[in-house]
Amino acid sequence: MYDISIIGAGVVGCNIARELSKYDLKISLIEKSYDVSNGASKANSGIVHGGYAAKHGTLKSKFNVLGNKMYEKLNQELNFGYRKTGGLVIGFEEDDLQKIKELYENGLKNNVENIKIIERKQILNIEPNINPKVKYALYSEDVGITSPYEFTIALAENAVENGVELYLNSQVKDIKKEKQYFEIYFNDEMIRTKYIINAAGINSDKIAKMVNANNFKIIPKKGQYIIFEKGTGKKFNNVIFQVPTKKGKGVLVTSTYHGNLMIGPNSEETDDREDISTDIETLKNIIKTAKMSYPDLNMKKAIRTYSGLRASSDKKDFIIEESRIKNFINVSGIESPGLTSSPAIAIEIKNILSKIGLDLIKKEKFSKYRKPIIIQKELSDEEVKKLLNEEGPKKIICRCERVYQEEIVDALTRNIEVKTLDSVKRRTRAGMGKCQGSFCSSRVSELIKKYKGVDPETYKNQWELLKKLKKLT
Ligand SMILES: Cc1cc2nc3c(=O)[nH]c(=O)nc-3n(C[C@H](O)[C@H](O)[C@H](O)COP(=O)(O)OP(=O)(O)OC[C@H]3O[C@@H](n4cnc5c(N)ncnc54)[C@H](O)[C@@H]3O)c2cc1C
Structure with missing residues (x-):
């Protein structure tokens, strides 16, 4: 009998697993794929967002701001790769300035620190490779970049070291609610657990439906990217965003944590929860839009395309709550800024569990450090x-x-x-x-x-x- 079973080993499930592994609990983490971080958590922009873009009053804004502040310390403990870079939301016309002002005001309401509106000369001082036609920008110093899959892997390794039992290749097929516990069915196994945390990303609505805890629907939205040779990312220090559109934060130009230039994503609704293909027409549009920010973009340096599926929900905000089924907690609709928010979401889950009656007793021995795998080296x-x-x-x-x-x-x-x-x-x-x-x-x-x-x-x-x-x- 487990105390807690977490379904889904993406960045959200792994943050929750690691946070709860600080307490005297028997925990299982169940993942359908052959590895952790094989869903949205491996295929996103890797941006630790500043918190000015998420609409004030939403869970997205609350956990974005809290999560952003947690990265520095987490990286010191888990060595996954993170650095604060700053971010610029750039505009070219008067209309854009209006939107930049709205973002700025929204940021202030969200209690985001270190944001200001700057103009052309200052922008080009900070980022000389930006399109010189730029006129205005919102400058947010607390934006950062991380390696999202390394973060998830690090969290999972540390959670396992602290006693969490990880089941890979284990697709949850059914859940039965008994009086005092749940039965979870996967492969030829059945496990019992007192609490379930549903962190199954784009499938979280299907998991919730298994126990009639679904009052929401996931509408997957695909985003495609192009990535360039290592070193190309040096052209920019900051993450370069364009003013957001109805479809989201728009195409960005950034360096990855490891120094590759990256452009993307778009946003398109899809019914297919498996399809992570990329297509030439979409990529052509991404290139065209990215060139607005970076006219000298050299496509000869492109090395790969990829895409990820956002778990957008019809509630249009994160869903983080005990469902109508007692002891079954949904962590669903975690689209962007979900990577940024994930460490703060994990704390919220701990608080919810405590509120609904779980005894949280701190372990005497919790090992908070995890050694890096990659060895930094400069070789000729x-x-x-x-x-x-x-x-x-x-x-x-x-x-x-x-x-x-x-x-x-x-x-x-x-x-x-x-x-x-x-x-x-x-x-x-x-x-x-x-x-x-x-x-x-x-x-x-x-x-x-x-x-x-x-x-x-x-x-x-x-x-x-x-x-x-x-x-x-
Ligand atoms: C294109 C794109 C760009 C983004 N950019 C950013 C960004 O720059 N910054 C940011 O903060 N956020 C960003 N996000 C959002 C961020 O990636 C997600 O919020 C985050 O990765 C969600 O993590 P998760 O653990 O909820 O989901 P996932 O990583 O998808 O994990 C869910 C897991 O559940 C597993 N699962 C599903 N069904 C079952 C089952 N039946 N049984 C067992 N396991 C199951 C899946 O295999 C998967 O591993 C972006 C997302 C996308 C798609």
């Missing part, structure tokens, strides 16, 4: 060439991203089962470079075979096959 091309043929921990496995063998081995031997190229990639960056894994994937596969005894391609193919098979039943 000559050094890399030499290390490619080296034997041992310092052998370079991924040439583009300069990943040592010891980093891959570290990722493979931690407390979360890692068996795919994809999972190694998100932990070490092997395969994220210019050649997109054509040099290193066979080398990484060898290490997976050696340390895990599986052929990752076979494993991945089987996973794809399994997904198709599941659709037949």
Whole structure:
């Protein structure tokens, strides 16, 4: 019998798991995918938003502002990669200035600090590569960038270290409510639990429906991106937003935490909860809009496209509450700024649990630190060439991203089962470079075979096959 079961190991579920692992509780974290952070939490802009954009009075605004302030300390403890960069919402016309003023006023109401409206000269001083036709900007110093999947992985590793039991490859198929507890069904297993936290992202409405706790609907909205070679992100220090449209915050231009230029996203409603494809027409529009901010955008440096699905709800705000079913808590509709808000949402869940009667007794031993996987290094091309043929921990496995063998081995031997190229990639960056894994994937596969005894391609193919098979039943 678990005290608490969390469904969904995205950034929200993993933040909640880590926060609750500070207390004497038996906790399970149940995830349908082969790894944590395989939903929206791996495919977003990675921006730690300032809090001026979320409408005053909403849960989005409250948790955005609180969450933003928590990143610095979390990164010191968990080493996932975060830095405060600042952000500019730029405008070109009088109409834009009006919208910038509205954002500024909204920010003040949300108690956002360090925001001001600035004009062309100052903007170009801060960001010389911006379109010189820019006239106005809202400058928010507290905007930051993070590596969202590394954050989620770090939270999950730390939660597991502190006793949380993680079930991967475990798609919840049914939940039954008994008098004193719930029964959760996945694979051939059934577990019992006193409380359920539904953090299943775009499927959170389906999970809620299993116990009749659904008073909302998820309407997925896709956002597509283009990412550029490492180093291209150096052109900008701040995150460059354009004034928001009805469809959201609009296309941004930013560096990722690891220094790749990134442009996107758009926003389009979709019925398909699996489709994370990208298409040329949408990407052409993203390029056109991004060029408004950065006219010198060099498409030759593009290395990859990707997309993510926002779990927008018909309530148009986050849903964070005990549902009409006792002890079943929905954490749903967590679209942007959900990444930013997630640590503060976890605290709110702890408070809700306490309010509805759960005894929270602090553990005597809670280990709050988690070691990074990526080793920071400055290597010349000559050094890399030499290390490619080296034997041992310092052998370079991924040439583009300069990943040592010891980093891959570290990722493979931690407390979360890692068996795919994809999972190694998100932990070490092997395969994220210019050649997109054509040099290193066979080398990484060898290490997976050696340390895990599986052929990752076979494993991945089987996973794809399994997904198709599941659709037949
Ligand atoms: C295009 C885009 C851009 C964004 N940009 C930003 C940004 O810059 N800043 C920001 O703050 N926020 C941003 N967001 C929002 C942010 O990404 C999300 O709010 C956040 O990732 C939501 O986390 P989650 O854990 O709720 O969802 P997810 O990461 O989707 O996790 C839900 C998990 O539940 C699992 N699951 C689903 N069904 C089941 C089942 N039946 N059984 C078991 N497990 C199940 C899924 O596999 C998944 O792992 C963006 C989102 C998108 C899509």
